[in-house]
Amino acid sequence: xxxxxxxxxxxxxxxxxxxxxxxxxxxxxxxxxxxxxxxxxxxxxxxxxxxxxxxxxxxxxxxxxxxxxxxxxxxxxx
Numbered sequence: 001x002x003x004x005x006x007x008x009x010x011x012x013x014x015x016x017x018x019x020x021x022x023x024x025x026x027x028x029x030x031x032x033x034x035x036x037x038x039x040x041x042x043x044x045x046x047x048x049x050x051x052x053x054x055x056x057x058x059x060x061x062x063x064x065x066x067x068x069x070x071x072x073x074x075x076x077x078x
Contacts, residue, residue: 001031001075002057006042007050009035015065016051023071031075 003020007013017035024031036042045054049063053074060066060074072078 001029001055002034003031003075004034004036004054006036006045006047006052006054008037008039010050012065013051016053016061019066019068020053020071023068023075026068027072027075029075 003024005013005017005020007016013035017033020033024033036045042050042052046059047062051065052062053060053066053071055074061070
């Protein structure tokens with residue numbers, strides 16, 4: 001599994017990354033977490049607002065800091 005967090009490194013982006021890593025740890029899921037700070041990459045992937053999160057190439061969230069329960073749903077499908 002690959003989880004990408006898009007953003008310039010602002011506090012909201014850092015909190016999003018922290019939440020993603022925390023949920024992955026709690027669920028004992030081994031996933032690659034990638035931080036994408038490149039503006040061109042963001043625009044080419046359709047990201048208009050940050051933070052944004054993609055799970056296995058699909059946009060799961062954009063423009064807000066997702067909470068642990070929401071992230072858990074994306075990762076488990078439940």
